[in-house]
Amino acid sequence: MISFELTQSQVMARDMVRELAKKELRQRARGCDEESRCPDDLLEKSWALGLVSAGIPEAQGGAGAAAEQTTSALVLEELGYGCASLGAMVMAPMLFVRPLLDFGTDSQKQIYLPLFTGNRYHAATLALHEPNFGFDPAKLRTTAERHGDHFVLRGEKHLVPMGDRSSHFLVIARGQEPGVRQLQAFIVPRDARGLHVHAEPERTIGFQAMPWGRLSLDDLHAPLDWRLGGDQGIDGRRLLASLRVGGAALCVGLARAVTEMAVAYAKERVAFGQAIAKKQAIAFMIADMYTEVESMRWLVWKAASELERGVDATRSSVLAQDYVARKTMKIADDGIQVFGGHGFIRDYPLELWFRNARLLTTHEGPVAV
């Protein structure tokens, strides 16, 4: 039955994160970006809300709540509304936890999930992206070759969220054949022999506060029990869908914030004796921004709800990713236009949101629902 109704606990989670987003993320966004600084205290403060541990079973020390993807999408929208870059840092551990919940063997869950139930922010992440133009998850270059009692991993990974401090990397490698169904994932501890974490962080147009990691896997020997899901492996389609929806959910929040800024500015800015909001050329642009924020949200919800029901969300997540990426970029771009010259000046927020939008809409992630 078709319903857009949120559960009570979803409303509570959303409102709680909205507060954090307004009071903390939004206030810190500019400073962290300018200084390319990861705000550790903010990560600790956010961690205390239990956003990651909530969905971890009680047996492993979590709150044992259902790790609903729709709730996750609501949370990510609010974080994106605060600041997409900082929001992604807050939720980065889910890049490791979600696949573990989805595909991990009992013993893998037993070993790794408790890492995330303590009082301190614990960084672990996903290493998917590779440094080649036209990156395609269906045609990864990182390989995992089986040699008796271990796999040998070879390849290069970049744009790894929280790469500078993650204790574990979930390294995604291609299978025997190309294609997302063949993808494999390996839990690689930071101190594994053959793993080289480059010291110099990667710098990007947006998400400048994010410590992106760059990894080289140089004949890395991975014991069989590092392979996520054991012999079963993982469902690459589900993993990628979760990333698409996560990134899209952050985008909705980003686009909503830009629209809100444009509304306020257009009502205040006077040109030719009148608020520019009273001119159709501006008013219609902002009406479209608002319309698209509303519309893109439902695509995200639909894809998230399919993941939650456990059905194949490939189609719905591809549609959400495609639509949300196009519209978010347009909104961020039009946001600058509404602000005119001020949109170009770093004293105003727009250019930061535009840069963040450009990174976010091209990355496969950098968060998962």
Added chain:
Amino acid sequence: MIDFTLSDSDKDILEQVRREALVTRKYARHYDDREEELPPMALPEASEFPNLLERVLERPAGDTGLATLQMLLGIERSWGDTVPLRFQRTALGNAALMAAGTPEQKARWGKTMLAMAITEPGCGSDSKAIKTTARLQGDHWVLDGEKIFVTTGIRAEGVVVWATTDAHAGRAGIKSFVVMKGTPGFEITRKEKKLGIRASDTAAISLSQCKIPRDHLLGGDESIPKQGSGGFRGVMKTFNMTRPGVAAGGIGKARASLDFATEALAQEGVTIDWECGRNARSATCARLIQMEADTEAATLATLRAAWLADVKQENNLEASISKSKGGEVSRSVPQGCIEILGALGTSRQYLLEKWLRDGRITDIYEGTGQIQRLIIARTIFGYSSAELS
């Protein structure tokens, strides 16, 4: 709980609409080619199908809301064609009656098919510029003016006519009146010839010294002394549900076009590989996915607007959002499908070219896309119509 699945009864009902749609498609070209013919009130096959309304009303409690389901039905019906299996006995004027009529008026005309006449040769969206006048003469109103683009005006039994009782009062002076066919001074001057939706009749009407009883004023005499634009707003409320409905009609054309294009391309060996990386898609696949996403967005925006009505929440803004999105895809998707199919896509041996023509009205009637943007902008800025015009 957020849920986009269809219940079993939703699926049953939609399956029946699809079967009906496949029948109406068989008549689509016929009535498109013969615009002068008025399609019958029921197609020959109509009796084979159970009454859908009964099935809709018999659904279990707690199922998909009625308004939401109606949007899905609207999309599916439009996917079939403009020619309905059976014409409904109500039209847009009935929606105005239900929104603004007195209890007596609702009882009296509830089963009468009423069209709605707003547009005039000199005004469309700017309905406060209406020139048709209504003058009170004793126990009668006397109407004078010209009305065009009256949907179902040919087959309706009566028309809800918008006229001004006080040309200086702007919106506040505009009232709506029920004028029955056959009233002296009421004349249908022509049936319009159109780009599309040719099976739907569109009338032009002339009112000349057209005298109607005083109680034919919608809302009764009560609606006269009201200050401000109360009566006008009452009728405008009609659009909160009809706008998503119109959007659904446009989405149906987009959906039909996409389904056709997808199937046609599959026969040529071109299919969407959903698992292919987004930077590795062919131009055609990228375009198809984009159109699928656009259509899905418009659909969900429309369901959202209707769902708000189902849960008794304000949906004025969302109705305009849905209409804006529905209007957009009704234009861009059939156009895009013809583009990716190439010249054969323009052939009249297929219905695709017709869906482009049929869909084109969506972004115009019931408020153009620009009017929807005005409404959206006014709402989010908190501006009156005077502040943002």
